[in-house]
Amino acid sequence: NTTHFGYKTVAEDQKVQEVAKVFHSVAAKYDVMNDLMSAGLHRAWKLFTIAQAGVRPGFKVLDIAGGTGDLAKAFAKQAGKTGEVWLTDINESMLRVGRDRLLNKGLVTPTMLCNAEKLPFPDNYFDRVSVAFGLRNMTHKDQALAEMRRVLKPGGKLLVLEFSKVIAPLQKPYDVYSFSVLPWLGQRIAGDAESYRYLAESIRMHPDQDTLKGMLEDAGLERVQYFNLTAGVAALHTGIKL
Ligand code: SAM
Incomplete structure (x- = not known):
């Protein structure tokens, strides 16, 4: 048991460190790479997510793993001066790029360096919680989802935008793209x-x-549904805390 536990701890530490290294290394080029790799599609997926979020003036919103701040920027505009939109990330380099981008747009948004698996916010606080392309990187996804639910108000909505499974006929070309073309583009x-x-x-x-x-349901979210985007390259999952 001890050996297994010891091994697991080392493996998990390694994952956290690897994720940190990846995002420190890509922070500066993150936006341009995003556009290039997804042929701009991530913008459409985010617009869909923003529409589903339906943020209104005065809303309190938490964007987790917010990185360079695409969602937080849109939410901050919608929530207005009476709202409260938090841009958070575990990685300082990503958060800095995001905060500067929002400031350059004249948007003042509180930012916080934090791990989604242990959120430094009270229970029942937010109207919306979002995480775009972040859940994938988390070691304890069940714990992170439970934390997201905890900080939502009753009636509040969680939005998880993430890469997903493409429809069967596209699987092969998609694998070639992601395992050959992507690293090549990354290098270039x-x-x-x-x-x-x-x-x-x-x-x-x-x-x-x-x-x-099923994982969102296990975390206690209700009315869980998902929307396939671009043949399942990405999917938006939503759930309500009742
Ligand atoms: N949400 C942004 C977007 O859609 O462009 C950034 C997504 S980026 C691919 C993934 C982000 O997840 C990185 O900024 C990384 O630092 C963050 N991240 C990874 N693990 C995390 C964790 N446990 N808690 C919070 N953020 C995390």
């Missing part, structure tokens, strides 16, 4: 093939649509 544009190899691997390991739906 950001001088870093390794981080993009990690990206492809983390997408492959991530639970598919129905598994993730």
